[in-house]
Amino acid sequence: xxxxxxxxxxxxxxxxxxxxxxxxxxxxxxxxxxxxxxxxxxxxxxxxxxxxxxxxxxxxxxxxxxxxxxxxxxxxxxxxxxxxxxxxxxxxxxxxxxxxxxxxxxxxxxxxxxxxxxxxxxxxxxxxxxxxxxxxxxxxxxxxxxxxxxxxxxxxxxxxxxxxxxxx
Amino acid sequence: xxxxxxxxxxxxxxxxxxxxxxxxxxxxxxxxxxxxxxxxxxxxxxxxxxxxxxxxxxxxxxxxxxxxxxxxxxxxxxxxxxxxxxxxxxxxxxxxxxxxx
Numbered sequence: 105x106x107x108x109x110x111x112x113x114x115x116x117x118x119x120x121x122x123x124x125x126x127x128x129x130x131x132x133x134x135x136x137x138x139x140x141x142x143x144x145x146x147x148x149x150x151x152x153x154x155x156x157x158x159x160x161x162x163x164x165x166x167x168x169x170x171x172x173x174x175x176x177x178x179x180x181x182x183x184x185x186x187x188x189x190x191x192x193x194x195x196x197x198x199x200x201x202x203x204x205x206x207x208x209x210x211x212x213x214x215x216x217x218x219x220x221x222x223x224x225x226x227x228x229x230x231x232x233x234x235x236x237x238x239x240x241x242x243x244x245x246x247x248x249x250x251x252x253x254x255x256x257x258x259x260x261x262x263x264x265x266x267x268x269x270x271x272x
Numbered sequence: 273x274x275x276x277x278x279x280x281x282x283x284x285x286x287x288x289x290x291x292x293x294x295x296x297x298x299x300x301x302x303x304x305x306x307x308x309x310x311x312x313x314x315x316x317x318x319x320x321x322x323x324x325x326x327x328x329x330x331x332x333x334x335x336x337x338x339x340x341x342x343x344x345x346x347x348x349x350x351x352x353x354x355x356x357x358x359x360x361x362x363x364x365x366x367x368x369x370x371x372x373x
Contacts, residue, residue: 118287126293126298126310138309138310145287145316152320153324169309172346172347176350180353181357182363188364191297192298193366194297195297198292199293210285217278220278238336241330245333246333249337257343259344263348263351264348
Protein backbone atom coordinates (compact mmCIF):
# COMPACT_ATOMS: atom_id res chain seq x y z
CA UNK A 105 0.00 0.00 0.00
CA UNK A 106 2.69 2.46 1.07
CA UNK A 107 4.68 1.24 -1.90
CA UNK A 108 1.88 2.22 -4.27
CA UNK A 109 1.53 5.66 -2.68
CA UNK A 110 5.24 6.36 -3.09
CA UNK A 111 5.25 4.97 -6.62
CA UNK A 112 2.41 7.17 -7.78
CA UNK A 113 3.87 10.22 -6.06
CA UNK A 114 7.23 9.80 -7.76
CA UNK A 115 5.62 8.90 -11.08
CA UNK A 116 3.49 12.04 -10.91
CA UNK A 117 6.58 14.12 -10.08
CA UNK A 118 8.49 12.60 -12.98
CA UNK A 119 5.79 13.05 -15.60
CA UNK A 120 4.55 16.47 -14.51
CA UNK A 121 8.10 17.72 -14.38
CA UNK A 122 8.81 16.29 -17.82
CA UNK A 123 5.71 17.79 -19.43
CA UNK A 124 6.39 21.19 -17.91
CA UNK A 125 10.05 20.95 -18.98
CA UNK A 126 9.12 20.75 -22.62
CA UNK A 127 6.29 23.29 -22.51
CA UNK A 128 7.65 26.22 -20.47
CA UNK A 129 8.70 29.34 -22.33
CA UNK A 130 11.64 30.32 -20.18
CA UNK A 131 14.62 27.97 -20.24
CA UNK A 132 15.30 28.59 -16.55
CA UNK A 133 11.78 27.39 -15.67
CA UNK A 134 12.35 24.36 -17.89
CA UNK A 135 15.58 23.58 -16.05
CA UNK A 136 13.86 23.82 -12.67
CA UNK A 137 11.03 21.52 -13.77
CA UNK A 138 13.65 19.14 -15.14
CA UNK A 139 15.14 19.02 -11.64
CA UNK A 140 11.71 18.01 -10.27
CA UNK A 141 11.45 15.32 -12.92
CA UNK A 142 14.95 13.98 -12.16
CA UNK A 143 14.13 13.92 -8.44
CA UNK A 144 11.08 11.82 -9.24
CA UNK A 145 13.26 9.43 -11.24
CA UNK A 146 15.67 9.26 -8.28
CA UNK A 147 12.70 8.32 -6.08
CA UNK A 148 11.77 5.54 -8.50
CA UNK A 149 15.35 4.22 -8.25
CA UNK A 150 15.04 4.17 -4.49
CA UNK A 151 11.79 2.23 -4.71
CA UNK A 152 13.57 -0.30 -6.91
CA UNK A 153 16.23 -0.74 -4.23
CA UNK A 154 18.96 0.86 -6.32
CA UNK A 155 20.29 3.04 -3.51
CA UNK A 156 23.64 3.71 -5.12
CA UNK A 157 22.03 4.97 -8.32
CA UNK A 158 19.68 7.12 -6.25
CA UNK A 159 22.70 8.90 -4.82
CA UNK A 160 24.41 9.07 -8.20
CA UNK A 161 21.27 10.53 -9.76
CA UNK A 162 21.06 13.30 -7.18
CA UNK A 163 24.77 14.12 -7.06
CA UNK A 164 25.50 13.82 -10.76
CA UNK A 165 22.30 14.88 -12.48
CA UNK A 166 20.86 17.43 -10.13
CA UNK A 167 24.17 18.58 -8.70
CA UNK A 168 26.26 18.37 -11.84
CA UNK A 169 24.41 18.39 -15.13
CA UNK A 170 21.71 20.82 -14.04
CA UNK A 171 24.25 23.32 -12.73
CA UNK A 172 26.00 23.04 -16.10
CA UNK A 173 22.69 23.71 -17.85
CA UNK A 174 21.94 26.72 -15.69
CA UNK A 175 25.43 28.11 -16.31
CA UNK A 176 24.96 27.81 -20.06
CA UNK A 177 21.48 29.33 -19.90
CA UNK A 178 23.02 32.33 -18.21
CA UNK A 179 25.99 32.49 -20.61
CA UNK A 180 23.77 32.34 -23.67
CA UNK A 181 21.28 35.14 -23.99
CA UNK A 182 17.90 33.42 -24.12
CA UNK A 183 15.63 36.46 -23.62
CA UNK A 184 15.33 36.89 -27.35
CA UNK A 185 14.43 33.22 -27.84
CA UNK A 186 11.80 33.34 -25.10
CA UNK A 187 9.89 36.04 -26.93
CA UNK A 188 9.51 34.05 -30.12
CA UNK A 189 7.28 31.08 -30.72
CA UNK A 190 8.48 27.99 -28.89
CA UNK A 191 7.44 25.16 -31.18
CA UNK A 192 8.51 24.57 -34.75
CA UNK A 193 6.37 23.84 -37.79
CA UNK A 194 6.51 20.08 -37.48
CA UNK A 195 5.00 19.99 -33.99
CA UNK A 196 1.73 18.31 -35.00
CA UNK A 197 3.53 15.67 -37.05
CA UNK A 198 5.84 15.13 -34.06
CA UNK A 199 2.87 14.75 -31.72
CA UNK A 200 1.21 12.28 -34.10
CA UNK A 201 4.39 10.20 -34.37
CA UNK A 202 4.84 10.19 -30.58
CA UNK A 203 1.23 9.05 -30.08
CA UNK A 204 1.63 6.26 -32.65
CA UNK A 205 4.90 5.03 -31.12
CA UNK A 206 3.34 5.22 -27.66
CA UNK A 207 0.32 3.18 -28.78
CA UNK A 208 2.68 0.59 -30.26
CA UNK A 209 4.81 0.28 -27.13
CA UNK A 210 1.77 0.12 -24.84
CA UNK A 211 0.19 -2.54 -27.09
CA UNK A 212 3.35 -4.64 -26.88
CA UNK A 213 3.51 -4.10 -23.10
CA UNK A 214 -0.13 -5.14 -22.69
CA UNK A 215 0.47 -8.23 -24.84
CA UNK A 216 3.57 -9.16 -22.87
CA UNK A 217 2.21 -8.62 -19.38
CA UNK A 218 2.01 -12.37 -18.83
CA UNK A 219 5.74 -12.80 -19.35
CA UNK A 220 6.43 -10.09 -16.78
CA UNK A 221 4.88 -12.03 -13.94
CA UNK A 222 7.94 -14.14 -13.31
CA UNK A 223 8.17 -16.06 -10.08
CA UNK A 224 10.26 -14.36 -7.46
CA UNK A 225 13.93 -14.27 -8.48
CA UNK A 226 15.38 -17.70 -7.95
CA UNK A 227 18.82 -16.62 -6.82
CA UNK A 228 18.84 -15.00 -3.44
CA UNK A 229 20.54 -11.62 -3.64
CA UNK A 230 24.24 -11.89 -3.11
CA UNK A 231 25.71 -10.90 0.20
CA UNK A 232 26.42 -7.26 0.88
CA UNK A 233 24.52 -4.09 0.21
CA UNK A 234 23.61 -2.58 -3.11
CA UNK A 235 26.73 -0.43 -3.34
CA UNK A 236 28.96 -3.37 -2.53
CA UNK A 237 27.34 -5.54 -5.19
CA UNK A 238 27.70 -2.80 -7.79
CA UNK A 239 31.34 -2.29 -6.88
CA UNK A 240 32.12 -5.98 -7.17
CA UNK A 241 30.35 -6.26 -10.49
CA UNK A 242 31.79 -3.03 -11.88
CA UNK A 243 35.40 -3.68 -10.95
CA UNK A 244 35.43 -7.39 -11.72
CA UNK A 245 33.06 -8.17 -14.59
CA UNK A 246 32.93 -4.78 -16.24
CA UNK A 247 36.42 -3.44 -15.69
CA UNK A 248 37.15 -2.90 -19.39
CA UNK A 249 33.94 -0.92 -20.10
CA UNK A 250 34.70 1.08 -16.95
CA UNK A 251 38.12 2.06 -18.32
CA UNK A 252 36.57 2.81 -21.71
CA UNK A 253 34.11 5.14 -19.97
CA UNK A 254 37.01 7.00 -18.38
CA UNK A 255 38.50 7.50 -21.87
CA UNK A 256 35.13 8.77 -23.09
CA UNK A 257 34.98 11.28 -20.25
CA UNK A 258 38.51 12.47 -21.00
CA UNK A 259 37.57 13.00 -24.65
CA UNK A 260 34.41 14.85 -23.57
CA UNK A 261 36.37 17.16 -21.24
CA UNK A 262 38.91 18.03 -23.93
CA UNK A 263 36.20 18.38 -26.55
CA UNK A 264 33.99 20.69 -24.54
CA UNK A 265 36.91 22.90 -23.53
CA UNK A 266 37.97 23.25 -27.16
CA UNK A 267 34.40 23.95 -28.25
CA UNK A 268 33.75 26.61 -25.67
CA UNK A 269 37.16 28.26 -26.02
CA UNK A 270 37.40 31.48 -27.90
CA UNK A 271 39.19 31.36 -31.22
CA UNK A 272 42.53 29.56 -30.87
CA UNK B 273 -2.75 -3.37 -5.75
CA UNK B 274 0.92 -4.20 -6.01
CA UNK B 275 3.31 -2.23 -8.13
CA UNK B 276 5.08 -4.50 -10.58
CA UNK B 277 7.70 -4.13 -13.24
CA UNK B 278 4.98 -3.30 -15.77
CA UNK B 279 4.14 -0.06 -13.95
CA UNK B 280 7.73 1.10 -14.24
CA UNK B 281 7.75 0.24 -17.94
CA UNK B 282 4.66 2.37 -18.52
CA UNK B 283 6.25 5.34 -16.71
CA UNK B 284 9.40 4.83 -18.72
CA UNK B 285 7.40 4.77 -21.98
CA UNK B 286 5.63 8.00 -21.07
CA UNK B 287 8.91 9.70 -20.18
CA UNK B 288 10.50 8.52 -23.43
CA UNK B 289 7.60 9.92 -25.48
CA UNK B 290 7.62 13.26 -23.68
CA UNK B 291 11.35 13.50 -24.30
CA UNK B 292 10.95 12.60 -27.97
CA UNK B 293 8.25 15.21 -28.35
CA UNK B 294 10.55 17.79 -26.79
CA UNK B 295 13.36 16.93 -29.19
CA UNK B 296 11.10 17.00 -32.24
CA UNK B 297 8.88 19.97 -31.50
CA UNK B 298 10.87 22.56 -29.54
CA UNK B 299 12.92 25.27 -31.23
CA UNK B 300 15.25 26.14 -28.37
CA UNK B 301 18.42 24.02 -28.46
CA UNK B 302 18.88 24.17 -24.65
CA UNK B 303 15.48 22.57 -24.16
CA UNK B 304 16.22 19.98 -26.86
CA UNK B 305 19.30 18.99 -24.84
CA UNK B 306 17.15 18.75 -21.69
CA UNK B 307 14.72 16.50 -23.57
CA UNK B 308 17.60 14.19 -24.45
CA UNK B 309 18.30 13.92 -20.71
CA UNK B 310 14.66 12.92 -20.22
CA UNK B 311 15.01 10.18 -22.85
CA UNK B 312 18.16 8.82 -21.21
CA UNK B 313 16.39 8.80 -17.85
CA UNK B 314 13.55 6.78 -19.37
CA UNK B 315 16.12 4.21 -20.48
CA UNK B 316 17.59 4.16 -16.99
CA UNK B 317 14.20 3.51 -15.39
CA UNK B 318 13.83 0.52 -17.70
CA UNK B 319 17.28 -0.81 -16.84
CA UNK B 320 16.68 -0.48 -13.10
CA UNK B 321 13.23 -2.06 -13.33
CA UNK B 322 14.63 -5.12 -15.07
CA UNK B 323 17.62 -5.19 -12.74
CA UNK B 324 15.16 -5.57 -9.87
CA UNK B 325 12.97 -7.95 -11.87
CA UNK B 326 15.76 -10.43 -12.42
CA UNK B 327 17.42 -9.82 -9.08
CA UNK B 328 20.66 -9.04 -10.86
CA UNK B 329 22.88 -6.00 -10.56
CA UNK B 330 23.98 -5.78 -14.22
CA UNK B 331 21.13 -3.43 -15.15
CA UNK B 332 22.38 -0.93 -12.59
CA UNK B 333 25.91 -1.16 -13.99
CA UNK B 334 24.56 -0.29 -17.42
CA UNK B 335 22.55 2.56 -15.94
CA UNK B 336 25.84 3.93 -14.58
CA UNK B 337 27.33 3.76 -18.06
CA UNK B 338 24.26 5.49 -19.50
CA UNK B 339 24.68 8.28 -16.94
CA UNK B 340 28.37 8.56 -17.90
CA UNK B 341 27.46 8.93 -21.55
CA UNK B 342 24.74 11.44 -20.64
CA UNK B 343 27.28 13.56 -18.78
CA UNK B 344 29.70 13.47 -21.71
CA UNK B 345 26.87 14.31 -24.11
CA UNK B 346 25.67 17.23 -22.01
CA UNK B 347 29.18 18.67 -21.66
CA UNK B 348 30.00 18.45 -25.36
CA UNK B 349 26.48 19.53 -26.41
CA UNK B 350 26.57 22.63 -24.24
CA UNK B 351 30.09 23.42 -25.48
CA UNK B 352 28.82 23.22 -29.05
CA UNK B 353 25.87 25.40 -28.07
CA UNK B 354 28.15 28.11 -26.72
CA UNK B 355 30.30 28.02 -29.87
CA UNK B 356 27.16 28.12 -31.99
CA UNK B 357 25.71 31.08 -30.14
CA UNK B 358 28.99 32.95 -30.50
CA UNK B 359 29.04 32.40 -34.26
CA UNK B 360 25.38 32.63 -35.24
CA UNK B 361 23.84 34.62 -32.38
CA UNK B 362 20.83 32.33 -32.06
CA UNK B 363 19.81 29.21 -30.16
CA UNK B 364 16.73 28.37 -32.23
CA UNK B 365 17.20 25.06 -33.99
CA UNK B 366 15.29 25.95 -37.14
CA UNK B 367 17.29 29.13 -37.71
CA UNK B 368 20.54 27.16 -37.78
CA UNK B 369 20.19 26.06 -41.40
CA UNK B 370 23.67 26.51 -42.81
CA UNK B 371 23.69 22.97 -44.17
CA UNK B 372 20.16 23.17 -45.50
CA UNK B 373 19.73 23.46 -49.20
